[in-house]
Amino acid sequence: MRQFKGGKIPGPFHASMGQEAAIVGSCLALRIDDAMTGTHRSHGHPIGKGAHLDALMAEVMGKEGGICKGRGGSMHLADRSVGIISESAIVGGGIPLATGCAFSAMVRGVDQVTLCFFGDGAVNQGTFHESLNMASLWKL
Ligand SMILES: Cc1ncc(C[n+]2csc(CCOP(=O)(O)OP(=O)(O)O)c2C)c(N)n1
Numbered sequence: 001m002r003q004f005k006g007g008k009i010p011g012p013f014h015a016s017m018g019q020e021a022a023i024v025g026s027c028l029a030l031r032i033d034d035a036m037t038g039t040h041r042s043h044g045h046p047i048g049k050g051a052h053l054d055a056l057m058a059e060v061m062g063k064e065g066g067i068c069k070g071r072g073g074s075m076h077l078a079d080r081s082v083g084i085i086s087e088s089a090i091v092g093g094g095i096p097l098a099t100g101c102a103f104s105a106m107v108r109g110v111d112q113v114t115l116c117f118f119g120d121g122a123v124n125q126g127t128f129h130e131s132l133n134m135a136s137l138w139k140l
Pocket residue numbers: 040041089090091092118119120121122
């Protein structure tokens with residue numbers, strides 16, 4: 001937050017302070033090859049999944065050395081090397097991606113788990129209801 005106020009972080013900045021326990025509790029149960037999707041606020045989540053802090057911080061600051069070469073910024077910390085398939089500013093956007101990822105694991109016959117983070121606001125989105133419907137039908 002200090003860096004943002006000091007003008008070091010480009011674009012908007014949505015802190016995930018206060019969400020640490022949920023991140024640690026859920027990510028510790030995952031393997032590195034398990035998948036995860038996050039939101040506009042998912043800063044601590046890649047850390048929980050095992051991402052390297054220097055490349056993560058470089059991404060938040062929009063630098064070339066970042067996990068997405070600084071093109072994604074703080075709302076798109078998708079570190080594929082630790083299984084994060086998407087972090088997105090589109091509220092509810094990660095839920096169908098997580099459903100598709102879980103479907104892919106089922107088709108491939110692997111025991112890979114997909115963890116999907118979203119805020120309570122996303123529950124009001126069609127993607128939430130559609131994705132849960134499909135997940136239930138396909139028994140994901
Ligand atoms: C599809 C979509 N609609 C609206 C917005 C504008 N928007 C950005 S954050 C936000 C609130 C999200 O609430 P919640 O999912 O509970 O997350 P929080 O920021 O409260 O942690 C909204 C409506 C958006 N980014 N995407």
